[in-house]
Every structure is written in C-alpha cells, then in structure tokens.
Amino acid sequence: MAKNRRWSKLSWWLVVGAAPALGEPAPAVCAVARAERVDAISTIALRAVDLPSRLDGVVARAAALWNEAPCAAPERPRFVIGQGDRTLDVRWIEGTAASGAGVCAAFSGRVIRLFSFARDRAGALRRCAEGERLAETLAHELGHALGLYDQRSAACSDRMMGQLAQRADGSLAPRRIHAEECLAVAARFLTDSERLARASRDEPAIAALGSGPWSAAATP
Numbered sequence: 001m002a003k004n005r006r007w008s009k010l011s012w013w014l015v016v017g018a019a020p021a022l023g024e025p026a027p028a029v030c031a032v033a034r035a036e037r038v039d040a041i042s043t044i045a046l047r048a049v050d051l052p053s054r055l056d057g058v059v060a061r062a063a064a065l066w067n068e069a070p071c072a073a074p075e076r077p078r079f080v081i082g083q084g085d086r087t088l089d090v091r092w093i094e095g096t097a098a099s100g101a102g103v104c105a106a107f108s109g110r111v112i113r114l115f116s117f118a119r120d121r122a123g124a125l126r127r128c129a130e131g132e133r134l135a136e137t138l139a140h141e142l143g144h145a146l147g148l149y150d151q152r153s154a155a156c157s158d159r160m161m162g163q164l165a166q167r168a169d170g171s172l173a174p175r176r177i178h179a180e181e182c183l184a185v186a187a188r189f190l191t192d193s194e195r196l197a198r199a200s201r202d203e204p205a206i207a208a209l210g211s212g213p214w215s216a217a218a219t220p
Ligand SMILES: [Zn+2]
Pocket: 008, 009, 010, 140, 144, 149, 150
C-alpha cells in the first residue's frame, strides 16, 4: 500500500543553517503529532536486528533519551528492551537506502532501518554517523514511532524532530527532546481518567497503536 511506503527520512545534507540566536522569540509550534488518540500501550519493545557488535548499546541509549527526558510524562509509553505491548525492529542495513539522497535512517511499518552509508546528491557514498550521533538519529525515528512529524523550520533545529543544523564551527548541532515534544506525544495517549470517561459513556474502544499498519512515518 503506497501509504505505508512513505518513509521518514533523516538527511545529513539537509543543513538548514545555524540555530536562532538566544533571545529570539521561540517559534509558536515546533512539535506536531498525529491527531489520532492511542489507548492501551504502556511499553514499546525495541529489538535490534543485525546490529554490529560495535554498536552494542545504541538502542538502549536511544530509548533512554525518551525514557529519561526531563519532560517524560506517565501518559507516554516507555521504550523497553525485551517484551512490550508492541515491538519495533531496529534493523541495521550494511548499505544504502533504496531511494533518496542522504538517507541514513527510515521508519516504515514496524521497522526502523539504520543504514551504514548514504549517497549524496552527486551519488557519492558517505558513511552515516555512529556513536552518540547514531543514538540521536534513532531517537528521532522513535519520535516518529510515537507519532511526531518532522519539523523543518530552522527555528526548530535543536528539537529532536528538527533537521540537522550546522554550527558556526562547521559541526552539527545536537538535537534534544524538548518539553513541547513530550506534551505533543503525551496528548495522543489516553489518560486513565479519559479511559474511564469513555467507558462510562460506552464509547467504542480506540484502535490501539500498531493494530494496523504503522503510518506515523508520514512526513509533511
Ligand atoms: Zn524524520
């Protein structure tokens, strides 16, 4: 189904310029999540597939970025290694994405793919980042799994769902999870009181995340 093939793409060549200077007003919106509400998921298990031993621990570090974010909310599911209410595969691909320049990671269905190489716009091979930058890349894809969309404004470049931005010294600025991203995710998941209220009104159950094809990878 064509809809399921709309991968999210993280592109290291998508350099959108330096982050805004301190003191500039914050943009009104730097976090947008899918509108559908989600029920009955408290844990999402991550399963590493074909991940080389040199990358041991990267999945746990990406999970920790969300689980230990200062803005973590009880209404938001936690990522776990092992058994969970739903499972996402994190699959290492020794090679490049089938299409798209600069694609080092993609989320489709219930699989996050991490690629060792990407082609730049000229067709040359570039090695994708590893280490902490890879954990951040994976955390960005986990944000898509939680329902967040990419944020392409330069003003959002330090958010986890922002695009990569180059600092004055030429290095890439790190991205981290901001409170508004936590709030946007938490708003998708029913709280206990909302669940009870729906039950008392005898409303039909909300389809749980993952009961159909995951389509959170849609990018604006
Ligand atoms: Zn993305």
